[in-house]
Amino acid sequence: EAGVAQSPRYKIIEKRQSVAFWCxxxxxxxxxxxxxxxxxxxxxxLIQFQNNGVVDDSQLPKDRFSAERLKGxxxxxxxxxxxxxxxxxxxxxxxxxxxxxxxxxxGQGTRLTVV
Amino acid sequence: DAKTTQPNSMESxxxxxxxxPCNHSTISGTDYIHWYRQLPSQGPEYVIHGLTSNVNxxxxxxxxxxxxxxxxxxxxxxxxxDAAVYYCILRExxxxxxxGQGTRLTINx
Numbered sequence: 001e002a003g004v005a006q007s008p009r010y011k012i013i014e015k016r017q018s019v020a021f022w023c024x025x026x027x028x029x030x031x032x033x034x035x036x037x038x039x040x041x042x043x044x045x046l047i048q049f050q051n052n053g054v055v056d057d058s059q060l061p062k063d064r065f066s067a068e069r070l071k072g073x074x075x076x077x078x079x080x081x082x083x084x085x086x087x088x089x090x091x092x093x094x095x096x097x098x099x100x101x102x103x104x105x106x107g108q109g110t111r112l113t114v115v
Numbered sequence: 116d117a118k119t120t121q122p123n124s125m126e127s128x129x130x131x132x133x134x135x136p137c138n139h140s141t142i143s144g145t146d147y148i149h150w151y152r153q154l155p156s157q158g159p160e161y162v163i164h165g166l167t168s169n170v171n172x173x174x175x176x177x178x179x180x181x182x183x184x185x186x187x188x189x190x191x192x193x194x195x196x197d198a199a200v201y202y203c204i205l206r207e208x209x210x211x212x213x214x215g216q217g218t219r220l221t222i223n224x
Contacts (some may be wrong), residue, residue, distance in 0.1 A: 004158075033212065042202060042214035043159065056211060091158050093212075103149075104212055106158030 002026065004107035006092050012113045018080040021110045025073070025094030031055075033104065034067055034077050035091040043091055049075065050097075082114045119203045124219045133190040135218055137203030140184045147206045148179060150188050152199040153217070159202065162188065198222045 005024040013019050025032050030051050035043035046065065047057040051072035060067065064083070069075040079086055089109040095102045120138040127133045139148070149164040163170055163177045165186075170177040176189040190197055202217040 035214075042200075042216050045211060045213060048211070093158070103161035103164070104151075104159075106160065108156075109158050 004092055004094055004105050006090075006107035006110055008110055009108065010111050010113075012115060013082055015084055015114050016081040018078065019082055019112060020076050020078045021090050021092075021112075023075045023077070023092030023107060025075070025092070026105055028096065029094035029105075030072070030097050031095045031102075031104075032069055032075050033091075033093040033095075034075070035093065037089045037091055037109070039088070046077070079112075082112075084114050087112055087114045119205060119215055121201075121203055121215065121218045123216065124221065126221045126223065127193050128223045129195060130192050133193045133197070133220065133222075135188040135190075135201050135203075135220065136185065137187070138185045139203070139205055142183050142205055143207070145207070148177065148183075148186050149204045149206050149212070150175070150177065151202045151204065151214070152197075153202070154196075154199045159214070162201070164206070193220075193222050195222050195224060 007022050011019055032049045034046045036046050037043040046060045047067045048055040049069040052069045065079055067077045089111050091106055091109045093104040093106040095104040147164050147166050150162040151159040152162050153159040163172050163175050165177045165179055178187045198221055200217040200219050202214050
């Protein structure tokens with residue numbers, strides 16, 4: 001079974017620039033999550049999709065972050081404009097459904113450095 | 116979100132059992148207890164989960180206290196590859212998967 005694919009693996013940008021991350025979840029997985037993990041901290045949930053609808057985006061800084069999941073499959077997360085504090089690993093995960101009895105599968109993440 | 120409390124770090128020796136504790140005194144009746152671990156430079160991976168009864172799988176065992184206010188992840192025979200950050204998470208009916216700080220496990224050869 002292919003895992004969750006993310007690209008790019010690494011990205012370096014200057015502050016105020018824009019950046020986008022792409023995620024391809026495991027085939028058939030209805031739920032997709034984006035997390036932000038700052039060095040030394042646990043992952044922080046940014047947004048959760050169920051198919052192509054948003055279930056939770058309470059922690060997403062909506063003035064600069066946006067995410068979409070067209071057709072309920074692939075997803076992109078965008079930051080515009082980036083700030084220094086956005087330097088982190090951005091993790092995508094998927095699960096069959098969002099219930100409490102299912103496991104989530106994570107990609108390897110995209111490491112973003114904002115200089 | 117229901118909260119969990121874990122030690123910041125633990126250390127053990129290779130080929131010995133490891134018991135990783137987690138306190139969750141505010142757990143509700145429908146919260147599942149999930150454990151994930153994160154190896155260096157990788158995304159988290161699922162380890163095990165349970166509701167009330169103890170659970171075993173090929174990776175670990177999960178022992179849940181009778182009052183469900185605490186649980187213990189047991190690695191029966193630690194290897195160097197088990198060095199990771201281990202997260203104890205309460206999964207609510209709202210479906211969120213919320214990570215805390217976790218326990219950094221060091222395995223000595």
